[in-house]
Amino acid sequence: MTATPYEQEFPRPRRSLVPAWALHWGTWLLVVALIVGPLVPLLYASLRDRxxxxxxxxxxxxxxxxxxxxxxxxxxxxxxxxxxxxxxxxxxxxxxxxxxxxxxxxxxxxxxxxxxxxxxxxxxxxxxxxxxxxxxxxxxxxxxxxxxxxxxxxxxxxxxxxxxxxxxxxxxxxxxxxxxxxxxxxxxxxxxxxxxxxxxxxxxxxxxxxxxxxxxxxxxxxxxxxxxxxxxxxxxxxxxxxxxxxxxxxxxxxxxxxxxxxxxxxxxxxxxxxxxxxxxxxxxxxxxxxxxxxxxVGGKSGxxxxxxxxxxxxxxxxxxxxxxxxxxxxxxxxxxxxxxxxxxxxxxxxxxxxTSSHWQVLLDDDTFRRSITNSAIIAVVGAVGTTAFVALATLVAHRSGFRFRRTLPFLMLYPRATPGIIIGIGFFWAYLLTGAFGDYMRGSIWGIMLA
Structure with a gap:
């Protein structure tokens, strides 16, 4: 005797490779590290005599x-x-x-x-x-x-x-x-x-x-x-x-x-x-x-x-x-x-x-061509990475039961409302204090992209 459609069992959901709690904590910690992290050495630098x-x-x-x-x-x-x-x-x-x-x-x-x-x-x-x-x-x-x-x-x-x-x-x-x-x-x-x-x-x-x-x-x-x-x-x-x-x-x-x-x-x-x-x-x-x-408050408007x-x-x-x-x-x-x-x-x-001399000077300049390449890399890779990460943080903030989810909207708005010069100085001090990793990031395009 075959089971009716109502008696058929639904397939079990696949087990996620990453537990939900680990994803929530990892996202939150990464947001805090990227946004609050550079501000700590900035505050420390303002309180030193050198x-x-x-x-x-x-x-x-x-x-x-x-x-x-x-x-x-x-x-x-x-x-x-x-x-x-x-x-x-x-x-x-x-x-x-x-x-x-x-x-x-x-x-x-x-x-x-x-x-x-x-x-x-x-x-x-x-x-x-x-x-x-x-x-x-x-x-x-x-x-x-x-x-x-x-x-x-x-x-x-x-x-x-x-x-x-x-x-x-x-x-x-x-x-x-x-x-x-x-x-x-x-x-x-x-x-x-x-x-x-x-x-x-x-x-x-x-x-x-x-x-x-x-x-x-x-x-x-x-x-x-x-x-x-x-x-x-x-x-x-x-x-x-x-x-x-x-x-x-x-x-x-x-x-x-x-x-x-x-x-x-x-x-x-x-x-x-x-x-x-x-x-x-x-x-x-x-x-x-x-x-x-x-x-x-009202009904569905036409x-x-x-x-x-x-x-x-x-x-x-x-x-x-x-x-x-x-x-x-x-x-x-x-x-x-x-x-x-x-x-x-x-x-x-x-x-x-x-005249076309202005464009000719730029096109013949290796520094200008390199700057265009770097800008394109930051624009494409940075935009894709930032969009994906912000989407993940938004899901954690609004579609999860994570205990610190209410802090994410405030933290995510912080970089947009913070003067860029503050972020730049903060990352400069942060790279300076993180040894070889900071030295590499400070001299590479990836450090600029991260900031």
Whole structure:
């Protein structure tokens, strides 16, 4: 007598090669070693009276005394906080506005705009800043055109407000993605009910849509503020001409350009930036802890009714298109054009100054070709390895019963919110203290990839 389908036994699950507990502990320990490990020698270096590569030495707080007694350090903090505040306000407001227009209105080409607005975070940040410098910098192509021919003043990007505009255009996609995700998950029935009751579009946005966006706005604001504090390329490329120094550029110049480098003070400054970044991440988690207060509960929603912009549809479409043209497309074209001309100036047509000598010099340079190869290896191998490891850590954090799983989301966000100069200094000291392994990693591409 054959067994019915209900009586048939299911095959036993295959035994995993690695026990679950070992996988959980191994993932957690590796995350802690990679993220927290380099910060320990950084803290130790900030409390010694001499660099870690010199024998002897005693613990002292003298590096902190020297750092806090330097007025240039506090001036750099003032510039940094002003820059970060302006950047955060502009990026969050702009990103939220674009998210609302793309997600909740009948804006022309809204899906296309939703993709194009992400370009600044997909393109190399250094290239974008150089493109801004070529086009909108002092003596830039469009700066000279607007000033000399149209007699219109442009915002000087070598000032703190100007640098904040450049950084805001680069970080605006972060605010857009955060708000767009929140709007996509939110139930639109409340907005539909308000409109059916006669509420004007502005009233619907101010009373319903924006309050539901509050957790997303807080999340984006804290993350963008933290990333703005960590900015290094903008103050080095745009602020040097006006002697505008940020904390990141202050530490960079003290480490690399000083006649007598002071690793202790640099490490102390890096620790201070680390404390600020940690406080901002903790604040972010506390603010998002009350996110449930802003969740609307309802049944399965049908197709969303888009807000009709009416006579504002074409002006807002044109305004968003002009924003993308002048902040993304023009700098990219300017940077590309600069590589094919002797000099980029509005006084002479570019086609009369065409040259391929810049590219020929680069292609004939062995150092440049080697740097391209190294960058490609880091981009491919590093991206694949990082994605796989982050996916594994995410599964442990959200799909396991591991006792320390709640610490993983905070730790995994730490490298993104920590200034790159801090990570670099931390890994430098870590490699210095780990003997032959550290010596090999410090002089190889794999050490850079790991950092």
């Amino acid at each position: 660099p870690l590569y010199e024998p002897g030495g005693v613990l002292t707080v003298q590096p902190y005394r020297e750092l806090f007694g330097d007025s240039a350090f506090w001036d750099a903090w003032g510039n940094t906080l002003m820059f970060a505040s302006l950047t955060t306000v502009m990026a969050v407001l702009g990103g939220a506005l674009v998210a609302i227009l793309v997600t909740r209105t009948d804006l022309l080409g809204r899906k296309t705009f939703g993709r194009l607005i992400l370009l600044p975070i997909l393109l190399p940040s250094l290239g974008m800043v150089l493109g801004w410098l070529v086009i909108w910098g002092p003596g830039g192509y469009l700066t000279a055109t607007f000033t000399d021919r149209l007699h219109l003043r442009t915002l000087p990007i070598d000032t703190i407000p100007g640098m904040a505009v450049v950084e805001a255009t680069r970080l605006l996609p972060i605010a857009y993605l955060t708000c767009q995700a929140a709007l996509s998950r939110a139930d639109s029935s409340l907005e539909d009910a308000a409109r059916s009751a006669g509420a004007r579009p502005v009233r619907v946005l101010s009373s319903i849509t924006i309050p539901m966006l509050r957790p997303a706005l807080l999340n984006a604001a804290t993350l963008i503020f933290t990333l703005s504090i960590a900015a290094l390329g903008i103050p080095l490329l745009l602020g040097t001409s006006n002697n505008i120094v940020f904390v990141s550029s202050y530490l960079y110049n003290t480490w690399t350009n000083a006649s007598t480098p002071d690793p202790g003070s640099v490490s102390a400054g890096a620790v201070m930036m680390l404390v600020v970044a940690t406080a901002l991440l903790v604040l972010r988690n506390r603010l998002l802890g009350a996110e449930a207060r802003f969740v609307s 197709r969303r009714a888009l807000l009709r912009l009416r006579r504002w549809r074409w002006p807002l479409t044109a305004l968003l298109a002009l924003y993308l043209v002048f902040t993304t497309l023009v700098p990219v074209i300017g940077l590309a054009l600069m590589s094919f001309v002797v000099v980029l100036t509005p006084l002479v047509p570019p086609w009369e100054l065409l």
